[in-house]
Amino acid sequence: MPANVDLPGRDLRSRIASGDPRAIARAISLVEDEGAAGADLIREIYGKTGRAYLVGITGPPGAGKSTLVDRLIAKIRSEGQSVGVIAVDPTSPFTGGAILGDRVRMSAHAFDAGVFIRSMATRGHLGGLARATSDVALVLDAAGKDVIIIETVGVGQDEVDIIRTADVSVVMLVPGAGDEVQALKAGIMEIADIFVVNKADREGADSLAQSIVANLSLQTFAPGEWRPPIVKTQATADVGISELWTEIGKFRQQSSATRATRQRARQEYRFRELLSHQFLQRVERSLPAGDLDRVFDRLAARELDPYSAAAEVMEKIFG
Ligand SMILES: Nc1nc2c(ncn2[C@@H]2O[C@H](COP(=O)(O)OP(=O)(O)OP(=O)(O)O)[C@@H](O)[C@H]2O)c(=O)[nH]1
Numbered sequence: 001m002p003a004n005v006d007l008p009g010r011d012l013r014s015r016i017a018s019g020d021p022r023a024i025a026r027a028i029s030l031v032e033d034e035g036a037a038g039a040d041l042i043r044e045i046y047g048k049t050g051r052a053y054l055v056g057i058t059g060p061p062g063a064g065k066s067t068l069v070d071r072l073i074a075k076i077r078s079e080g081q082s083v084g085v086i087a088v089d090p091t092s093p094f095t096g097g098a099i100l101g102d103r104v105r106m107s108a109h110a111f112d113a114g115v116f117i118r119s120m121a122t123r124g125h126l127g128g129l130a131r132a133t134s135d136v137a138l139v140l141d142a143a144g145k146d147v148i149i150i151e152t153v154g155v156g157q158d159e160v161d162i163i164r165t166a167d168v169s170v171v172m173l174v175p176g177a178g179d180e181v182q183a184l185k186a187g188i189m190e191i192a193d194i195f196v197v198n199k200a201d202r203e204g205a206d207s208l209a210q211s212i213v214a215n216l217s218l219q220t221f222a223p224g225e226w227r228p229p230i231v232k233t234q235a236t237a238d239v240g241i242s243e244l245w246t247e248i249g250k251f252r253q254q255s256s257a258t259r260a261t262r263q264r265a266r267q268e269y270r271f272r273e274l275l276s277h278q279f280l281q282r283v284e285r286s287l288p289a290g291d292l293d294r295v296f297d298r299l300a301a302r303e304l305d306p307y308s309a310a311a312e313v314m315e316k317i318f319g
Pocket residue numbers: 059060061062063064065066067068098101153198199200201202233234235236237
């Protein structure tokens with residue numbers, strides 16, 4: 001295992017468990033590399049995970065997510081709990097502008113050993129963004145972080161899936177043109193356990209809150225079922241953060257069944273993704289060289305349709 005030569009597995013594992021930031025960073029790089037060393041690491045730490053509480057925060061670009069997360073970190077730290085943050089960044093890793101921005105905004109916590117912040121680029125993950133995010137969350141979980149916050153821009157299906165399977169899903173909206181429509185389109189209204197209306201200092205915050213209420217009133221809730229509350233915040237002025245943390249606490253209290261379901265869904269999703277990835281790799285490797293290329297040629301020439309092509313390959317492999 002060349003990647004492990006400088007840090008033997010057992011040593012790295014115990015250093016992660018003790019919360020050593022350099023070991024955490026090293027472990028995250030290993031799982032991001034998607035190689036055998038990363039897989040080995042997950043194998044070793046998996047049994048020790050499942051303790052951290054995962055908070056997913058999503059919303060349109062520039063809504064104030066990172067600013068809010070920064071305030072939330074301070075709130076959580078004031079209660080003595082440790083925090084890991086995964087900021088899934090929409091910006092290309094090559095420009096890195098927003099990644100730098102996240103670092104600067106959250107720099108107040110840079111020297112706090114109870115906080116670990118990682119920005120991740122959305123591009124360059126062969127096995128998918130959701131996979132990379134969930135593996136990084138496992139590392140932070142194994143490192144003993146009490147709360148793990150995942151920030152994503154609620155645009156792609158990947159991002160929505162990441163937030164959907166968090167223990168609690170916070171959807172942030174801001175007053176301004178078309179946000180409601182955008183949220184509805186992306187299907188993120190349905191995944192919200194808690195709504196945040198940030199930039200409440202701006203005009204239109206109340207009417208946005210009212211339109212969320214109107215939207216919720218169209219849904220049916222069973223008696224006793226959690227009804228997503230709406231929290232108005234001004235992240236820059238640290239207004240509404242305590243209220244948000246209280247709502248997260250309430251959700252956590254009343255829905256341990258939900259948590260078990262989400263945890264299961266999260267691992268099921270991860271397993272299915274991994275299996276289909278490996279299955280496809282295996283199929284591609286097990287076919288004689290050139291076989292798939294010939295299939296692609298026939299597809300392109302319209303001699304073969306995709307359904308028959310898939311059936312043909314399955315037949316070849318499974319008989
Ligand atoms: N007026 C006002 N501005 C805010 C508030 N919260 C955040 N902002 C500003 O909104 C801008 C974007 O904030 P970020 O925290 O970077 O937003 P983000 O959602 O993390 O952005 P991306 O990660 O790039 O999608 C910054 O200039 C913040 O200062 C607020 O409550 N009121």
